[in-house]
Amino acid sequence: MPDNISEARECRSAVLHNSPVERPYAKTRPLSLDTLRLDPPGTDEVLVKIVAAGLCHSDLSVMNGDRPRPTPMALGHEAAGIVAECGPGVKNLAVGDHVIMVFMPSCGHCAPCAEGRAALCEPGAVSNNKGELLGGGVRMHIGDEAVFHHVGVSAFSEYAVVSARSVVKIDKDLPLDKAAVFGCAVLTGMGAVVNTAGVRPGQSVAIVGLGGVGLSGLLGALAAGAADVIAVDVDDSKLEFAKELGATATVNSRDEDAVDRIKAMTGGGVHSAVETAGVGPAFDFAYNITRRGGQTVTASLANPSVNLAIQQVRIVGEERTIRGSYLGGGVPSRDIPRYIALYKRGRLPVDRLITSSGPLDDINAAFDLLAEGKTIRHIIRMD
Numbered sequence: 001m002p003d004n005i006s007e008a009r010e011c012r013s014a015v016l017h018n019s020p021v022e023r024p025y026a027k028t029r030p031l032s033l034d035t036l037r038l039d040p041p042g043t044d045e046v047l048v049k050i051v052a053a054g055l056c057h058s059d060l061s062v063m064n065g066d067r068p069r070p071t072p073m074a075l076g077h078e079a080a081g082i083v084a085e086c087g088p089g090v091k092n093l094a095v096g097d098h099v100i101m102v103f104m105p106s107c108g109h110c111a112p113c114a115e116g117r118a119a120l121c122e123p124g125a126v127s128n129n130k131g132e133l134l135g136g137g138v139r140m141h142i143g144d145e146a147v148f149h150h151v152g153v154s155a156f157s158e159y160a161v162v163s164a165r166s167v168v169k170i171d172k173d174l175p176l177d178k179a180a181v182f183g184c185a186v187l188t189g190m191g192a193v194v195n196t197a198g199v200r201p202g203q204s205v206a207i208v209g210l211g212g213v214g215l216s217g218l219l220g221a222l223a224a225g226a227a228d229v230i231a232v233d234v235d236d237s238k239l240e241f242a243k244e245l246g247a248t249a250t251v252n253s254r255d256e257d258a259v260d261r262i263k264a265m266t267g268g269g270v271h272s273a274v275e276t277a278g279v280g281p282a283f284d285f286a287y288n289i290t291r292r293g294g295q296t297v298t299a300s301l302a303n304p305s306v307n308l309a310i311q312q313v314r315i316v317g318e319e320r321t322i323r324g325s326y327l328g329g330g331v332p333s334r335d336i337p338r339y340i341a342l343y344k345r346g347r348l349p350v351d352r353l354i355t356s357s358g359p360l361d362d363i364n365a366a367f368d369l370l371a372e373g374k375t376i377r378h379i380i381r382m383d
Ligand SMILES: [Zn+2]
Pocket: 056, 057, 058, 059, 077, 078, 184, 185
């Protein structure tokens, strides 16, 4: 809670002024810690005091140019905080509520929203692509210059004005540093497994790419009762970590016999392969270890220049399914409380994915750790 609201309207925030930027970020410092002026929350908007925010590869993708976005943009999309002020018309949220930020606002009224497909919300996609809030325009400024919002959230900031449609209220007994990872890593990874792949007890699942999203998917597959949960990556230290988390087998996809080994251990391939690495070869690998009749899910955001070469006749003759999964293919306000319930019962230990933390001032160096695979989830603590 802010001591006074006017203090909240001036806050420090990590702003990207240009992209792409080369590494090491500790030296090139793509994110500058600027003092922003925030507008008061508009209709159906809230001011949130950010308590903790996670570093995600989707932030890196904006910094390295894989996802071109307008600048200057305040980054950060995985976070949890406390409602500090409500704009006009806000229902079901009050000052003091604990919330998790969601990186795609869903209007609740468009055709995809009506079908329960929040990830495809049409006004949400338009505002996110423009770097604006769902209600249109921006609420952050440096002097007279507009600062764009990252997917309606901009969480590497002491405060953020967001649409009430960009948050999910949670119980206050979950520590907010742990809560943050539910907003992207858990929502995306767990959802790809249980919503998009629809994993059933006893099935075989492979997770290709072991970052925060992939490892959340791995924990999700275990929680969902998959018999075989095979972790795949090119980094042996991540494979080792996946084993500690409960993977039933680990495979380095660079090994020559990697595909054959997975086929041998699963009777011809996995029921579902979930790719979270964001590169073409990872998807190819996931496709090739999927059994006949199985499904290959991609939940990563590859560079737009990446195209896939897939034999059409195999899709038909082997009745294969390829599915994309965004926002975990579900409804955040329904799914996040379910995932938190599993966490509280010890069946989805996603706090183990938080491998480092630090203050906002160290954010550039922390992004080096993420880019180099030296941390799974790094949490920025705002106080
Ligand atoms: Zn993310």
